[in-house]
Amino acid sequence: MPELPEVQAHADRLAAEFTGRVLTRFVPIKFTALRTAVPAPDAAYGQPLLDVGRRGKYIVFEFESVQFAIHLMQGGRLLVDDKQSAKPRGGQARFVFAEGPALLLTEAGTERRAGVWCLPPDRGLDAPPLDVLGPDADTVSPEQMLELLGRKNQRIHGFLRDQRSIAGLGRRLANEICHRARLSPFAMTGKLGADQASTIVEAIRDTVAEGLASERERDSMSSSKERPSAVHSRTGEPCPVCETEIRAVEYSGYTVAYCPTCQTGGKVLADNTTSKFLK
Ligand SMILES: [Zn+2]
Numbered sequence: 001m002p003e004l005p006e007v008q009a010h011a012d013r014l015a016a017e018f019t020g021r022v023l024t025r026f027v028p029i030k031f032t033a034l035r036t037a038v039p040a041p042d043a044a045y046g047q048p049l050l051d052v053g054r055r056g057k058y059i060v061f062e063f064e065s066v067q068f069a070i071h072l073m074q075g076g077r078l079l080v081d082d083k084q085s086a087k088p089r090g091g092q093a094r095f096v097f098a099e100g101p102a103l104l105l106t107e108a109g110t111e112r113r114a115g116v117w118c119l120p121p122d123r124g125l126d127a128p129p130l131d132v133l134g135p136d137a138d139t140v141s142p143e144q145m146l147e148l149l150g151r152k153n154q155r156i157h158g159f160l161r162d163q164r165s166i167a168g169l170g171r172r173l174a175n176e177i178c179h180r181a182r183l184s185p186f187a188m189t190g191k192l193g194a195d196q197a198s199t200i201v202e203a204i205r206d207t208v209a210e211g212l213a214s215e216r217e218r219d220s221m222s223s224s225k226e227r228p229s230a231v232h233s234r235t236g237e238p239c240p241v242c243e244t245e246i247r248a249v250e251y252s253g254y255t256v257a258y259c260p261t262c263q264t265g266g267k268v269l270a271d272n273t274t275s276k277f278l279k
Contacts, residue, residue, distance in 0.1 A: 005211030010077075011054045
């Protein structure tokens, strides 16, 4: 799934091309694409797009009377749409502007999870679904991180992926940040102190900056295989820091990848649910 760097670079590209364009219509091609009833998208008709921002993994189209929050999920993209065909492949919704091409929200596959939410103008970005998000991961200070880590004792890998604790990170960056911070992905957040909170903040900033630099060299969003990684999707390969073989713990929805030498003092991790069979 695209994470903070990919979504930010996508938003920046859209801002450069579409800021100032006047919206004439928002067309839900699939009726499930628009997730809110109020405010109506019509409120923005006739208004220029002020900017394209980001909050967590959401792209935000800013108009004076309504903001559109768009979640791409796994396979969603916002594509420049010159043709505006009646039944575009994977088409979910279309933003039509007074001049120039439209923007088409597409989603590959059949899950239909990408969507658009209209936010009321009076609540800024503090309206559902954005109101439950933690602070954006790249804005958190070491002091704030220490406080966030202490709220609930859980594995750091789960904490990093939980949009309610900090927003914008997913499976890939959680793996990369733990490796960069030399922390076990299973380290419990309640046991981490001020030094580790600082290390995590630094690892987040470096990892996000690296992802952004890579993504900004491109004209369109990368596929997951093209994104920089030291451990993510590299099970069995040598760690780029110490050359130890990268190990992984598999879950149904994701893989925790790590370097035993850099992160766990040589210990091989096992999932709680299966470790009892390994005794
Ligand atoms: Zn290593």
